[in-house]
Amino acid sequence: MKYIDEFRDRTIVKGLMAEIGALAKLKTNLMEVCGTHTMAIFRSGIKQLLPAKINLISGPGCPVCVTAQADIDRMLTLAKLPGVIITTFGDMLKVPGTQSSLEKERAAGCDIRVVYSPLDALEIARQERSREVIFLAVGFETTAPAIASVTSDARAGRIKNFSVYCCHKLIPPAMAALLEAKEIRIHGFICPGHVSTIIGTRPYALIAEEFRIPCVVSGFEPTDILESIRMLLQQIRQKRADAEIQYRRAVRPEGNLSAQQALSDVFMPSDADWRGLGVIPKSGLKLREQYQAHDAEIKFDIKVEESFEAKQCLCGQVLRGVKNPSQCRLFATVCTPEQPYGPCMVSTEGTCAAWYKYHR
Amino acid sequence: MKNDKRILLAHGSGGKLTHRLLTELVFPSFSNPILDAAEDAAICRLPGKVAFTTDSFVVQPIFFPGGDIGKLSVCGTVNDLAVMGATPRFLTAACIVEEGLEITALEKIIASMARAAVDAGVAIVGGDLKVVEKNACDRIFITTTGIGIIPQKIKISAANARPGDVILVNGFIGEHGCAVMASRQDYGLKTSITSDCASLNGLISAILAASKDVHVMRDPTRGGVATTLNEIASASGVEILVEEKSLPVPEAVRGFCELLGIDPLYIANEGKVLVFAPEKDGPEILRAMKRHPLGKHACAIGRVIAKADPQVLLQTCIGSTRILDMLTGEQLPRIC
Numbered sequence: 001m002k003y004i005d006e007f008r009d010r011t012i013v014k015g016l017m018a019e020i021g022a023l024a025k026l027k028t029n030l031m032e033v034c035g036t037h038t039m040a041i042f043r044s045g046i047k048q049l050l051p052a053k054i055n056l057i058s059g060p061g062c063p064v065c066v067t068a069q070a071d072i073d074r075m076l077t078l079a080k081l082p083g084v085i086i087t088t089f090g091d092m093l094k095v096p097g098t099q100s101s102l103e104k105e106r107a108a109g110c111d112i113r114v115v116y117s118p119l120d121a122l123e124i125a126r127q128e129r130s131r132e133v134i135f136l137a138v139g140f141e142t143t144a145p146a147i148a149s150v151t152s153d154a155r156a157g158r159i160k161n162f163s164v165y166c167c168h169k170l171i172p173p174a175m176a177a178l179l180e181a182k183e184i185r186i187h188g189f190i191c192p193g194h195v196s197t198i199i200g201t202r203p204y205a206l207i208a209e210e211f212r213i214p215c216v217v218s219g220f221e222p223t224d225i226l227e228s229i230r231m232l233l234q235q236i237r238q239k240r241a242d243a244e245i246q247y248r249r250a251v252r253p254e255g256n257l258s259a260q261q262a263l264s265d266v267f268m269p270s271d272a273d274w275r276g277l278g279v280i281p282k283s284g285l286k287l288r289e290q291y292q293a294h295d296a297e298i299k300f301d302i303k304v305e306e307s308f309e310a311k312q313c314l315c316g317q318v319l320r321g322v323k324n325p326s327q328c329r330l331f332a333t334v335c336t337p338e339q340p341y342g343p344c345m346v347s348t349e350g351t352c353a354a355w356y357k358y359h360r
Numbered sequence: 361m362k363n364d365k366r367i368l369l370a371h372g373s374g375g376k377l378t379h380r381l382l383t384e385l386v387f388p389s390f391s392n393p394i395l396d397a398a399e400d401a402a403i404c405r406l407p408g409k410v411a412f413t414t415d416s417f418v419v420q421p422i423f424f425p426g427g428d429i430g431k432l433s434v435c436g437t438v439n440d441l442a443v444m445g446a447t448p449r450f451l452t453a454a455c456i457v458e459e460g461l462e463i464t465a466l467e468k469i470i471a472s473m474a475r476a477a478v479d480a481g482v483a484i485v486g487g488d489l490k491v492v493e494k495n496a497c498d499r500i501f502i503t504t505t506g507i508g509i510i511p512q513k514i515k516i517s518a519a520n521a522r523p524g525d526v527i528l529v530n531g532f533i534g535e536h537g538c539a540v541m542a543s544r545q546d547y548g549l550k551t552s553i554t555s556d557c558a559s560l561n562g563l564i565s566a567i568l569a570a571s572k573d574v575h576v577m578r579d580p581t582r583g584g585v586a587t588t589l590n591e592i593a594s595a596s597g598v599e600i601l602v603e604e605k606s607l608p609v610p611e612a613v614r615g616f617c618e619l620l621g622i623d624p625l626y627i628a629n630e631g632k633v634l635v636f637a638p639e640k641d642g643p644e645i646l647r648a649m650k651r652h653p654l655g656k657h658a659c660a661i662g663r664v665i666a667k668a669d670p671q672v673l674l675q676t677c678i679g680s681t682r683i684l685d686m687l688t689g690e691q692l693p694r695i696c
Contacts, residue, residue, distance in 0.1 A: 001614050008677040036621075036694065045680025090692040116546055116693060222678045337688035348621075348692055358682045 007221030008044070016226040017049060023233035024051040029185055030232055031178075031321055033171055034192030035062035035349025036220055042358035044222040054229065057184070057321040060174050060277060061192065062349040063139045063167075064091050065319060065342075068273040070307040071167050072097040072343075075136055077302050078165060079110040085128065086112040087121035088136040094346045098307045118143075118150040125154070125162035134296045138167045142194040144285060145259040148266035151287065151294050165296040166286055169272050171195050172203035173283035177274075179211045183322050188214040188232035190225065193247045198263075200255025204243035212241045219247035266291055275309075275343065276316030315342035318351050325355040332356055367461045372491025381489065385467060389474040394450070394485040402485035404450050406509060411446035413437060414505040422469065422499050424543045426535070426555030429502055430469035432630060434476035434484075435559045436581070437506040442561040443577040443633055445516040445568060446508030451477065452486040456501040459494050469500065480559035482506070514568070520575040521596035525664040526642040528635040530563060530649050531657035532556065533585050534613040537627035547620065547693065553612045558631035563654045567635060570648035576636035579629070583687040585661075586625040586672065588634055590686040593670040600672045602662035602684060621694030626687045636664065 006012075032038060038058045041047060047056055060066045076097045079086045086102065093103040093114065106112040111131075115121050118135055125133035137147045147164060154162040171192060179186065191204050196217040204215040214235035218228035228246040235242060245251050263285070272284025287295045296302075309315070313335070314328035325331045325344070335341040337353055344350035370377045387396065394402045417433040427435075433453065441448040453473065457466065477484050539555040541547070560579065568574060576596070580588035585607075593600050609617075609624045617624050631654060637645055642660060649655030665673075674684040 001611055001618070004614070004618060010677070010679055013678045042682065043676070044678050045676045045682040046678070048680045048682070049678070094689070348694070357685050357688070360683060 004221070007219070007223045009223065012223050013226060016223060016230055019230050020054065020226065020233060021051050023230065023237055024053045027053050027055065028187045028233065028236065029055045029057055030188045030190055030229060031057045031059045031186045032190040033059040033061040033175060034195065035065070035347065036194065037061065037190060037192065037218065037225065038351055038354050039349055040220045040222070041225060042354040045358075046222060046225055047359070050229070057186070058318070058351040058354070059178060059321050060274065060319040062344065062347050062351070063169065064095055064347040065315065065344045065350050066169060066174070066274045066276070067095070067138055067167050067343065068275050069098060069309050070273065070304065073304040073307045074302045075165060076100055076102065076105060077304050078134055078296060078300060079105045079112055081132070081300060083131050084111065085124060085131050085133045086110065086136065087115045087124060087133060088112065089116075089138070090114045091347045091349070092136055092138060094340060095343045096310065096340060096346070098305070118147050122150050122154055122159065122162055125159050129161055131161060133162050135162070135164050136167070137164045140169055140171050140192070140195050141198045141263070144168045144267065145198060145262045148262040151266050151291055152262070154294050155291060160293065163294045163296040163299050164287065168267070168285035169274065170269070170283050170285065172199070172207060173280050174274060174277060175207055176211070177277055177280045177283070178320060179207070179213065181320070183320060186213065186321070187236055188216070190228050190232070191215050191217040191243075193217060193219050193250060196245075196247070196251045196255065198256050198259045200251070201243040201245060201253045208241045208243045214241050215243045217243070217245045217247050217251050219250065276319035310341040313342040315344045315352070318344050325352040328352070332360055364463050366463060367457050367459060367466060367491055369459050369491050369493065372457065372489060378489070385470055386487070386489070389470045390477065390484040392483040392485065394483060402450065402452065404485060404507070406449070406507065408512070409510040411441050411444045411508045411510050412506070413440040414503065415440060416501060416503040418498065418501050419540060420498055421540075421543055422465070424555055425539045425553065427557035427630070428469055428472050429500060430472035431476045432557050433502040433504045434473050434480065434482070435557050435630060437504040438480045438482060438559040438561055439579045439633070441506050441508035442559070442564045443516070443579050444508070444510065445514035445564075445577070446510045448480060448482045448506055448508040448561050450485045450507045451482050452505045453484055454488040454503045455490070456497050457489065457491050458497045458499050459491055461499050466500070476559060480561055513572070516574060516577050518576055518578055518592050518595035521592050521598050521600075521636045521664050522575060523598065523664050523666050524639055525575055525636040526639045526660050527589075527600065527602070527662045527664070528637070528642065528645060528649065528658060528660050529585070529608065530560075530633055530655040532608050532610045532613070533580070533629055533632060534609055534617065534624035534627040536630040537584070538613050538616045542616065549616065549619065551612055551616055553616060556629055556631035558654055560631060560633050560654065563649065563652045564633065566648045566652050567645055570644045571637050571641040573641055574635060574637045574645070577633050579633050581628050581630060584624070584626040584628060585634065586623070586684050587686045589672045589684070590670075592634070592636065593672050597667060597670055598664045599666045599668040599670070600662060601665045601675060602672065603675045604677045606659060606661050608657050608659055608661075622691040625684065626691055639663070
């Protein structure tokens with residue numbers, strides 16, 4: 001298939017592997033901060049082919065996984081409000097809150113609907129004017145512009161029964177927080193491809209400069225990821241710390257300016273609570289004042305009991321790259337995709353789910 | 361019938377409307393001496409070892425490119441018998457119909473079942489039709505039960521895979537699931553993919569004529585090829601290696617799956633069979649498959665490598681090897 005087979009070509013892979021082999025002289029930790037990269041790496045089996053000195057670490061790149069337990073509990077509270085329709089992307093359904101999950105609440109009778117686009121959620125609100133429709137906005141910069149656009153449509157169309165529970169998070173502040181914490185030594189970042197189509201490379205350039213760490217925006221095919229690894233190793237060898245783009249067929253240095261405009265029209269940066277990382281200043285997005293009528297957090301009185309994560313669950317440390325899933329006592333023993341204890345085992349982009357599926 | 365437009369609760373009450381539905385639509389469509397006797401149970405004569413299976417069909421939408429719930433309900437049960445090496449003979453069919461279903465839809469489904477039964481050489485010898493209130497089911501659910509005869513010396517079982525076996529499939533994978541998903545229109549995608557829904561008993565007769573030593577046959581329906589291979593690995597206690605580059609995934613299915621971020625190896629097929637046989641028999645079986653209309657794209661996709669802890673491994677397109685697990689949960693389209 002055109003534009004697929006070329007990027008999975010075994011001869012090109014061999015060539016890149018040889019170059020990586022020649023550059024890999026010292027132990028090097030490279031972190032990917034995108035769940036789709038995590039999955040692509042495991043699915044193609046890249047880890048097994050790399051020289052032992054190159055260690056790929058999965059970071060906080062799965063939006064469902066980094067959602068704080070308290071936020072999940074608040075979503076469950078919203079779901080139980082009378083007359084409410086919860087709309088969400090499918091991977092939130094199984095995420096365990098302190099007491100329950102959306103899947104369990106749906107089975108118990110709550111109206112929880114999986115949508116494939118926030119536009120579908122707005123359409124439900126248009127059709128069911130007597131019901132309150134809440135969209136659970138969990139995601140990074142990639143999905144946020146679509147939510148911005150839909151929220152703006154809801155306001156313009158006076159669809160008052162539509163609101164958003166906003167858990168949007170921004171990737172670059174989390175990367176900086178990981179570097180500041182110095183829990184693990186990271187020598188380079190494989191930067192997210194889809195997030196970067198929106199934000200471009202400027203946020204990474206600031207990180208590269210401040211922390212002297214190479215950043216490369218990567219595509220998702222095996223040769224993309226391998227070329228990104230080679231580019232990172234070259235920067236390390238040349239003692240450079242730049243923000244480069246490997247995924248040139250999709251990402252521009254300036255990003256998508258109209259998407260950025262849509263984001264800043266509707267959202268403003270806010271402090272956000274990340275699972276495993278805690279509260280990171282200005283790492284989230286909240287709706288601006290003129291959109292507060294569509295902010296579920298303001299519209300509804302959400303009270304939750306104290307939130308707890310599952311005992312012994314290492315999702316937090318896995319998200320920081322400090323531990324890998326096999327170091328968790330729950331992993332693949334009691335915690336499985338069918339019966340997950342933490343979100344990293346639930347989401348298709350979660351690190352534990354990737355290890356479980358491809359690498360046990 | 362001609363004046364009725366929709367199924368009413370009364371069509372399932374056992375009274376006059378039920379009677380009319382049966383005599384005007386069902387009996388003429390499926391007519392055969394056993395059914396036409398119209399007794400409370402079908403009386404059949406069967407020689408030798410019997411294979412016996414049942415399956416429920418709830419596909420939504422009920423009409424999809426390449427088939428419909430009626431055809432599927434016949435082919436699915438025929439295939440479950442055929443992959444055991446049985447010759448399918450008799451089927452019963454129980455339909456649960458939602459009040460309000462268009463009579464024309466029911467007529468199309470019954471006609472489609474009748475055609476599929478003729479094509480597969482089976483007789484529908486009994487059945488039932490109930491009507492439930494609106495929203496108590498989704499348009500129509502069908503359960504079919506089938507009986508087939510297993511010829512002497514046939515010993516096919518999911519537990520029979522052995523090291524050295526080659527694994528063959530009779531053609532393209534992933535078509536049925538993708539055709540159904542695309543026709544649900546949740547994703548707003550238009551595709552040319554049609555379901556592979558077909559009865560495999562003819563093809564399987566050709567396979568069994570080509571080799572006396574077929575170890576395992578199984579149709580990779582729900583959960584797809586990956587899940588079925590895992591079931592066989594577990595039942596036989598073997599390790600299986602599949603080569604990604606040899607998997608027959610048609611371009612349209614690949615495109616659909618790449619766009620949505622789902623894996624064709626986990627997508628349901630309704631006209632495919634996985635065959636495990638000694639490597640020496642592989643070429644002859646492949647030739648027999650390719651001569652059959654349902655096996656034109658037949659190929660080898662892997663082999664059994666060892667008697668070991670059950671495991672399926674995939675040699676990836678870039679030459680690495682990883683686990684190919686069973687489907688867990690359901691496949692979700694990626695969101696970003």
